[in-house]
Amino acid sequence: MTIDYAPTQKATDRAAAIDRLIEAEQARFASRHPKSAAAWARGREHYLYGGPSHWMRRWAGGFPIYAEAASGAHIQDIDGHDYVDFCLGDTGGMCGHAPEPVTRAALHQLQRGTTMMLPTLDSLWVGEELTRRFGLPYWTLTTSATDANRGAIRIARMITGRDKVLVFSGCYHGGVEEAHVEIRNGKIGMRNMIHPNAVDHAAVSRVVEFNDVAALEQALKAGDVACVLTEPLMTNFGMIPVEPGFHDALRRLTRETGTLLVIDETHTISCGPGGYTALNGLEPDMLVAGKAIAGGIPAGIFGLSQAVAERMWQIVPHANPKQRQSAHLGIGGTLAGNALTVATMKAVLEEVLTEANYARMIALATRLADEARALISRSRRPWHVTQIGARAEIMFTPKVPRSGADVIATRQGDLETLLHAFYMNEGILVTPFHTMFLMCPASTEEDVARHTEVFARFIELLEREGIAG
Incomplete structure (x- = not known):
């Protein structure tokens, strides 16, 4: 109307x-x-x-x-x-402003060191809990959901050899160029007054309307889409609920076309401890979240399925203990997974988002x-x-x-x-x-x-x- x-x-x-x-x-x-x-x-x-x-x-x-x-x-x-x-x-x-468990954990860790580019024992608990909540076995921490989405996109391109990312019109996935597009008056253009940035979006992006299975099928049939990046339901353009059967169709079509499915739970983690994904039994190849995950401390996470992890290891093997592992995959950063973030994330998952x-x-x-x-x-x-x-x-x-x-x-x-x-x-x-x-x-x-x-x-x-x- x-x-x-x-x-x-x-x-x-x-x-x-x-x-x-x-x-x-x-x-x-x-x-x-x-x-x-x-x-x-x-x-x-x-x-x-x-x-x-x-x-x-x-x-x-x-x-x-x-x-x-x-x-x-x-x-x-x-x-x-x-x-x-x-x-x-x-x-x-x-999580609320200054929740006591997060404040306590942050103060404790601040006195013991904020960032060392070394893992802490807290990170073991966090990794196990992320798998328990979201169902994916392998995780990487980042400084934001934007970085997590960039990492997921890069991995998808690495293991598929494809260049395009499919998003839904009206989406928002942070400062990810591939998602800065929408359909307006039947034409594809820059999303929500975002200014062009010399990126050829026709080469890197494909955009269709949410809930449109026919358009999704048509967009994936060429076999050049590395991944679909989507929220389980749209929350950034006004809330747009998912229609019955759409997720089943999305999962079927991505599998049939060899396209990875990346679900961004940054907002929809408000649905429950494991987000909309766990609540509704979705089966993403990768899952992204951020914002609330560390109680307001800048943080993001992305998880990989067993199959995606094994494909990555074929390209970049596990570190050889006799050889320094220098491949940084083009993602990450010196502050990613820092001790302060991990400590507050543990407090959030254990005591706040219960x-x-x-x-x-x-x-x-x-x-x-x-x-x-x-x-x-x-x-x-x-x-x-x-x-x-x-x-x-x-x-x-x-x-x-x-x-x-x-x-x-x-x-x-x-x-x-x-x-x-x-x-x-x-x-x-x-x-x-x-x-x-x-x-x-x-x-x-x-x-x-x-x-x-x-x-x-x-x-x-x-x-x-x-x-x-």
Whole structure:
């Protein structure tokens, strides 16, 4: 369904009304955050795009809040405001802010050395636990999920001799060039306003719509795709659930065409201790995760199946104990698998991302989604809510999308911006790229109730202004 407001005066009036409300919310934000505004002005003097990461300018207030401290599911800013944090560092903080087990492990390891480019005994436990949770026997640690995806892609090319990576339109897999593409208006181009980088994407990438088995089959039949890189369900373009039978078809087609299947669980690890993969019995050739896996310490992981590992060993054998092993495979780094990361990862896997904590997180996400749906139904708005595991999303579209094309056709970016700015003024933080909520072990019933109250007042604001849709 395409929402087409453009040709009518009513649509023009509606857009103008939303713009006025955005301006009012941003003015309210500026008046409430003078210290953050001043800090942002200073930051722009020395950072390329204002902050330590250019992503930090994406918040809808007009400039970001500057954080003073964070604990559990709350953040305090330098202007003295407290926020219920449903963004959680866009999943990097899914363990909560400063969880005691992670803090304890980090402090202990900091006193014993951070990075030595040597393994520690903790790494033995972590490797065993990764296999237990995700089912793959062999693992490599990296500094981010981006690096893990790059490693998986490189290995796929090494053992298949193929050059292309297939991704789904609307995906996001970090700073991986092969995934910076999407289909828009029937044509393949750069994803989400990413600027070209002199990469011939026609040579390295192939892109199809998610849930489209026929398009997937056609794209793989040439036999030149090294791997399919995919989330189990899409979470970065608005949440797009997987349709029944799609994973079975994906696994069958990749095996038939000799294509490796790489599943990126960086976001969908919110589904349970072993992510969506373990919960649904998927059988990837490689699996990637990052962000939350070390409690907010930069880290990524990727695992290999027995068959993929054996193919790698044919190209780069196990180290000969009589000969120095110098092949670095074109992946890794001196900080990868450092002692601090491994120590915090052990704390996360052993004490934080547990079955009991997942049960609480998922129950809270279910309550938030149910209460948001009830408000939407009561106001007769053409919106929907998707909830999977400990993650939920409000989308200003009438139906659950089945592909990136559906999101492009129905998304209302101005309304999202207004909601985000309103939320920030009312002490709620959500993922700034779209309206996604995530629970952590420290999230509470009171936090969810606070969101329900604020969302209800947002709907009332639209009703007072006569803004429909």
